[in-house]
Each structure stands twice: as C-alpha cells, then as structure tokens.
Amino acid sequence: MEDFLNRGLAQTTLHPLNIEVSHARGAYIHLKDGSQILDFISGIGVSTFGHHHPEIVAALHQQIDDHLHVMVYGEARQKSQDLAAQSLLAYLPDTLDAVYFVNSGAEAIDGALKLARRITGRQKFMAMEGGYHGNTFGALSISSNRSRRAPFEPLLQGVSFIPFNDEQALEAIDTSYAAVIAETVQGDAGIRIPTATWLQKLRHRCNQTGALLILDEIQCGVGRTGKPFAFEHFGIEPDILCLGKALGGGMPLGAFVAAKQHMRQLAHDPDLGHITTFGGHPVACASSAVAMALMKKLDWDAIERRGAHMEETLIQQDGVQAVRRLGYFIAVDMESADAVHFCVEHARKNGLLIFYFLSTPHAFRIAPSLLITDAEIDHGLNVLNQALDAWSKRRALGS
Numbered sequence: 001m002e003d004f005l006n007r008g009l010a011q012t013t014l015h016p017l018n019i020e021v022s023h024a025r026g027a028y029i030h031l032k033d034g035s036q037i038l039d040f041i042s043g044i045g046v047s048t049f050g051h052h053h054p055e056i057v058a059a060l061h062q063q064i065d066d067h068l069h070v071m072v073y074g075e076a077r078q079k080s081q082d083l084a085a086q087s088l089l090a091y092l093p094d095t096l097d098a099v100y101f102v103n104s105g106a107e108a109i110d111g112a113l114k115l116a117r118r119i120t121g122r123q124k125f126m127a128m129e130g131g132y133h134g135n136t137f138g139a140l141s142i143s144s145n146r147s148r149r150a151p152f153e154p155l156l157q158g159v160s161f162i163p164f165n166d167e168q169a170l171e172a173i174d175t176s177y178a179a180v181i182a183e184t185v186q187g188d189a190g191i192r193i194p195t196a197t198w199l200q201k202l203r204h205r206c207n208q209t210g211a212l213l214i215l216d217e218i219q220c221g222v223g224r225t226g227k228p229f230a231f232e233h234f235g236i237e238p239d240i241l242c243l244g245k246a247l248g249g250g251m252p253l254g255a256f257v258a259a260k261q262h263m264r265q266l267a268h269d270p271d272l273g274h275i276t277t278f279g280g281h282p283v284a285c286a287s288s289a290v291a292m293a294l295m296k297k298l299d300w301d302a303i304e305r306r307g308a309h310m311e312e313t314l315i316q317q318d319g320v321q322a323v324r325r326l327g328y329f330i331a332v333d334m335e336s337a338d339a340v341h342f343c344v345e346h347a348r349k350n351g352l353l354i355f356y357f358l359s360t361p362h363a364f365r366i367a368p369s370l371l372i373t374d375a376e377i378d379h380g381l382n383v384l385n386q387a388l389d390a391w392s393k394r395r396a397l398g399s
Contacts, residue, residue, distance in 0.1 A: 049291055191329055
C-alpha cells in the first residue's frame, strides 16, 4: 500500500499484486517485464469479453472521434446512449423497459433504493445475509459484512437482514418494506446459488406485501452464469434490475432498469429526482452496445461444457473441499485462508491470475472471459493444479 501512497494514489489494498501492466489482449495480461499472465478473473468480472476486443475497441475509437461528454445525462440525445439502451433492453422482459445509466454498480444500487422509496412511499429495506452490493453509503448499508460496515456506522436506517435461500425467513417481509434486495447469485459470499423455489417464493412474497424486488446482477449478470442474465435460470423477473461490471465492456458503466411507469417518477416531485453528470457517458455506452451485441454470438452450450470441465477437474484435486459454479461464476473452497493465499500467489508467479473474495477467505474465485478457448482453460487448469499440488505437499511436510 505504501508504494501506491508514495506515488500519490489512494490505493487501499494491503496486499497489492505488484504487477506492472504493459498491455492486455484476449485472455492474457502482458507485463512490462515481457512476461504474460492468463487472466482467470476478468478484472473481477469486468472484461467478460476479453481484453482489447477488436469490435469494442473500434466502437470506442469511433465514439471518441465523434464526441466525448457534451451534456449531463438526460439533457441531450446521444446516439450511443440510445443504442446501448436498445441493445440491453432487447434481452430483458417487457416489464423492464427503461434503463437509467450511471457510472458504476454501486451507483446503480443507490439509484434503485431511491426509486423503490419513490414508488412505494415506504422507507425500509430487507437485504440478505452474505449479500454484497458495493461500498457507497447506500450500497454498504444493505451489505451484510459487519466488519466492513462497523467503521462507517451509523449507515442507512431501516435495513434488516434475513438468511439467503431460507424459505421460512421470507415471512419477515411485510407491508412496511419498500423493497427486498438480493443478488440473484451471491458473489462475495463465495458463489452461493439459491434454489429456484426460494427465488420464486421470494417473488411471490414481494407480490403479497407490495414490496419491490430488486435483483443485483452487478457480478452475476451479462452472461457470467451461462445465460444473458442470471434470473433467467430461476423463472422470475425483478421489479428493478441492477447492473455494472461487464455491462460496460471494459468501460465504467452501471445501470438500474425498471418499468417506464416507475422510472418517470424520478423526473418530478422533486424535479431531477435522480441526476448524474457522467452516467451514460457516450464512450462507455458505445462500448456497452457492442458488448451486448457480442452476447448474441456466444455459444452457451460450450460455456456450460467448459465450466463443467473446470468444475470436474478442480473437485478431484487434493485440498479442494468444494466447487460452486453457475456458468463461468466459480468459487473453489479450501481448508483455510492460508491455503487460498498460497494458491493465489503460486498461480500468479507461474502465469495465472485467480483471486480472493472479500468476505469468504477460505475460497478463491474464477471468472474467465466468456470467449476463453479450450486450450487456454486447459493451460490455466494445469497451472492451478500445480499450485494445488504444491499446497498439498507443503501441508504434508508440515504435518
């Protein structure tokens, strides 16, 4: 951390990777020392279509040639914003027909919370234990990790938590709640996949009580789980959908999506009830429109086949206690945080980038590009298996 601070950067991690990036192409990050590292995490789910995708890069160049920022979001018609919205909404149900672009996933969460209060006239929110939604004030308020929340309390009032994927706990949702918010698949909790029955009962309970259902797909959306959006696996639709990370095709972009009849309430009482200067930036929107188009070209069966291959290979390794996966959204459990740290470092030193979860220290994450090849996956698994073998040998010698 001191190295970053000495360069004038407010980087907060205590354990930086200390890799100096030269450039990135496809599934690889190339370093200044001439080496390369296979990216198995896609910038924590941002570079879902790989690095420097030629179609995304071409759209960025074209938009930069046309114009950068011209006016705050909503004041001027801009082609890239229209195209990005149309490209996104084409994948979504008719009930989600208006998109509000912002700068990040956390901002999408904050916007969704405001919208829920505006629609319902209620103040309270129900969130999930194990949930992580970002680090802005509102997003942190509905995230459950106590150690991360405590230094900044008091946070947003009127937030309660119930266990994720617990049907009996849904009875706690009543008519006092503006919204219930959940990640469709929990990311930071270590890729926790709910049952379809639970999500369907959650949807029904929200219908009964008039609480809106906000689904956070900042990490698990935009193809990550093997479908365009994760809620498609479970046979439900949210009232508000929050997106970020991969939405921008590598550029900073978030969005919350809802019905037009709900979104129009942000324009009055008060005027400009929600406003952003840089949200929907034309360059980010140009990138997003291409990213959405690229999803149409994906071979979803191949993604599932490759994901299953990774899961089956890893679960057989000594030291791996569990693998949880939906599509290319993968967590690998080990016996301790020390084991995870050893494998992350061993893999990095041998040309493979895997990474930690903030709140699940005994697991590491895998989230490769949706365009990764069989050969690249096999290469990554080979490096990862070497790391796991090295940990097993170290553990055996220690015992």
